[in-house]
Amino acid sequence: MTAIAEMVRKWFGKGDDADSKNIAKDRLRLVLVHDRSMLPPETLDALRSELIEVVSRYFEVDHATLSMDVQRTRESWALMVNLPLRRARSAS
Amino acid sequence: MDGRAIVITSGKGGVGKTTVTANLGSVLAQNGCKVCMIDADIGLRNLDVVLGLENRIVYHLVDVIAGRCRLKQALIRDKRNENLYLLPASQSDDKNAVEPEQMRQLCQDLKKEFDYTLIDCPAGIEQGFRNAVAGANQAVIVTTPEVSAIRDADRIIGLLHAQQIETQLIINRLNAELVRRGDMLDQQDVIDILAIELLGIVPEDQGIVISTNKGNPAAFNEEYEASKAFWRIGRRLRGEIVPIPNFSENGSLWSWLGKKLSDTFRRTGL
Numbered sequence: 001m002t003a004i005a006e007m008v009r010k011w012f013g014k015g016d017d018a019d020s021k022n023i024a025k026d027r028l029r030l031v032l033v034h035d036r037s038m039l040p041p042e043t044l045d046a047l048r049s050e051l052i053e054v055v056s057r058y059f060e061v062d063h064a065t066l067s068m069d070v071q072r073t074r075e076s077w078a079l080m081v082n083l084p085l086r087r088a089r090s091a092s
Numbered sequence: 093m094d095g096r097a098i099v100i101t102s103g104k105g106g107v108g109k110t111t112v113t114a115n116l117g118s119v120l121a122q123n124g125c126k127v128c129m130i131d132a133d134i135g136l137r138n139l140d141v142v143l144g145l146e147n148r149i150v151y152h153l154v155d156v157i158a159g160r161c162r163l164k165q166a167l168i169r170d171k172r173n174e175n176l177y178l179l180p181a182s183q184s185d186d187k188n189a190v191e192p193e194q195m196r197q198l199c200q201d202l203k204k205e206f207d208y209t210l211i212d213c214p215a216g217i218e219q220g221f222r223n224a225v226a227g228a229n230q231a232v233i234v235t236t237p238e239v240s241a242i243r244d245a246d247r248i249i250g251l252l253h254a255q256q257i258e259t260q261l262i263i264n265r266l267n268a269e270l271v272r273r274g275d276m277l278d279q280q281d282v283i284d285i286l287a288i289e290l291l292g293i294v295p296e297d298q299g300i301v302i303s304t305n306k307g308n309p310a311a312f313n314e315e316y317e318a319s320k321a322f323w324r325i326g327r328r329l330r331g332e333i334v335p336i337p338n339f340s341e342n343g344s345l346w347s348w349l350g351k352k353l354s355d356t357f358r359r360t361g362l
Contacts, residue, residue: 019274024239025281031239032246032285043254 037070037077044068051081060086095126097199097209098329099228099257103244105215107236108264111300111309113212114142115319116232118311119326121176125207128167128177130198132224133214134189137181143170144307145178154182154189156198163201172312177206187219192226199227208329217251230258232291236265237277246286260291262325267296271340278340292325294318295339 048068055061067082100113110133117129131139134154140146151166156179163179170176179202182189202209213224225231231252235245245261252259263282270276283290299316303309310319311326324334 021271021274021277021281024277025285028239028242028285031243035243035247036250 033077055083059088062086093204095203095207095209096230097203097211097228099211099213099225099231100234101213101221101224101231101248102215102234103217103248104241107234107241109234110138110142110212111304112234112262112264113139113210114309115311115322116326117176117210118309119322120208121173123326123330124175126175127208127210128179128202128206129210129212130179131181131212132220133212134181134220135183135186136214137183139212140178140180141307142304143178143309145170149180152180152182154185157190157194187223190223192222195223195226217247225252225255225257228257232260232262234262234264235282237263237282242282242285249286249288259288261286261288262291263293265296266293266339268339290336291328292321293336293339294321
C-alpha cells in the first residue's frame with residue numbers, strides 16, 4: 001500500500017523533500033542581501049554628496065554634521081542618515 | 093558606420109560565455125550583419141577552438157595592441173560565413189598585457205567596420221573583466237539556473253550598472269524536465285532575483301557538446317533546440333520582438349501522461 005502511495009507521489013512530481021528550487025531561491029535571496037550590502041566607498045561618497053545637494057535645495061544644512069551608515073540585519077539592510085537642519089529655505 | 097560593441101560576461105567560469113559568443117556571432121553573421129568576435133581571455137584562449145579556427149591564427153589581440161601588426165592582419169575570416177571575423181587572444185601573455193584604454197580604442201576602431209563587435213569576457217572581476225567591458229556599449233550576462241552562477245551574475249550586474257552599461261540576461265542550459273519537477277529555478281525565479289531584462293533562454297542541449305567537439309557552432313545547424321534559441325536571441329538583439337517560449341510549461345494531458353509512463357518504464361526497467 002505504501003509502495004503505491006509512493007508511486008503516486010512520484011507521479012505527481014512530489015518527492016520526499018520540498019521542491020529543491022525553493023530551497024535554492026531562499027538561500028540565494030539571503031546570500032544576495034549580504035553581497036549587495038558590500039558597498040564600495042566611492043558609491044557611499046557619491047551618495048553622500050548627492051544627498052546633501054538634494055536636501056540643500058529645501059533646507060540650509062551643515063555639511064559636516066551629516067552621518068550616514070548602512071545597517072545590516074539577517075534579512076534586510078537599511079540606509080540610516082542623520083542630517084540636522086538649520087532652517088527651511090525661503091520659497092523664492 | 094557606428095556599430096555596437098557587446099560584452100558577453102558572467103562572473104563565474106564555465107557557464108557558457110564562449111559558446112554564447114560563438115553562436116550569437118554565427119547567427120548575426122548569417123542574418124547579414126558584419127560581426128567581429130574578440131577573445132578577451134588573454135592567456136586562456138578558447139573562442140578559436142569553439143569556432144574551429146585554431147589553425148588559422150597568425151597574429152592576436154596583444155600583437156594588435158602592441159603595434160606588432162595591423163588590426164586587419166590579425167582578423168581571421170570565418171570559413172563558413174564571410175561576414176564573421178575572429179580576433180583571437182594571445183596564449184602566452186597575461187591579462188596585464190592590455191589596458192582598458194587600449195581596449196576602448198580597439199573597440200572604437202572595430203565599430204567603424206563592423207555592425208557588431210562581440211567581446212568574450214574572461215571569468216572573474218579583475219583586470220581581464222575591466223579590459224573586456226572597457227569598450228562595450230552594452231552587456232549580455234550569461235548565467236545557468238544555479239545558485240553559484242546567479243550569485244556571481246548579480247555581482248557582475250552591480251559592477252556594470254556602476255559603469256552605466258546596459259545589461260540583459262541569457263539563461264543558459266535550462267533543463268525543462270528539472271524545472272517541471274521543481275528541482276531547477278525557472279526563468280521567473282531568476283528574473284525575480286536578478287531584476288534584469290531577459291534576452292533569452294537556451295535549453296540544455298547535447299547538440300552544443302557535439303558542435304563544440306567539431307568546432308562548428310550549433311547556430312550553423314538549425315535542427316538543434318539550442319540553435320533555435322540562439323536564432324531567436326539574434327533577432328531580439330537586432331530589435332525584433334520575438335516571444336520567449338516557456339520551456340517549463342506542461343504540454344497537453346496526453347503528452348504528460350505519455351512522458352510519465354515512459355519515465356516509469358525506464359525507471360523500473362520494463
